Amino acid sequence: MSSVGKEFLETAIRRSSYYRELGDKTFDQVEEDGFFFQPNASSNSIAIIIQHMVGNMLSRWTNFLTEDGEKEWRRRDEEFETIKRTKAELIDLWNKGWNCYIGALQQLGELDLLKTVFIRSESLSVIDAINRQLAHYPYHVGQIVYLGRLIADTKWKSLSIPRGQSIAFNKGMGYK
DSSP: OOHHHHHHHHHHHHHHHHHHHHHHHHHHTSOGGGGGOOSSTTSOOHHHHHHHHHHHHHHHHTTTTTSOSSOTTOOGGGGGSOOOOOHHHHHHHHHHHHHHHHHHHHHOOGGGGGSEEEETTEEEEHHHHHHHHHHHHHHHHHHHHHHHHHHHGGGOOOSSSOTTOHHHHHHHTTOO
C-alpha cells in the first residue's frame, strides 16, 4: 500500500477509535436511567443515538464494497423510537456497530480507496464514503458526550483538558 493510502486508512481507524472511546468514557459516567434522558420531547436520548448510529454502521459497512450502504433490512425510523434496553445491552449494541465499521475499514486496501460505492444509490468514492462517516459519527458522539455531561452534572469528569487547566496541561506536554 502506498504511504498516502496507508496513512489515510490508519488515520481513519485511529480517529474513529478515538470517538468510540469518547462514547465509552461517557457511558462510564452515566447510570442506566440516564441513557433514556431526553432534554425535551423532540430531543434524542443517548439510547436513541446509539440505536441510530448502530443502524447506520451496520447498514453502511456490511458488505461495504459490494452492496448499497442503505440496506433493505434497515429500519431507520425505528432507530428513533425508545426501546427499553439495559445499559449492558446498549453498550453491546454500540460495540457491535463499531466493530462492524472499524472491521470494514481494516479490511480495505489501497486499491479499494479508488473504488465506487453507493449509499441510497448515490455514487461515492470509498474515500468520500469514509470521510462522510468521519463527519457523521463524531457529530453524534458529540451529542452523546453533551447529554452525558448534562446527566452527570457536577460529577462529570472531563474527557479532555478540564477548564482552567490548559496552561498546566501544555507545560506537562513540554509546550511553553
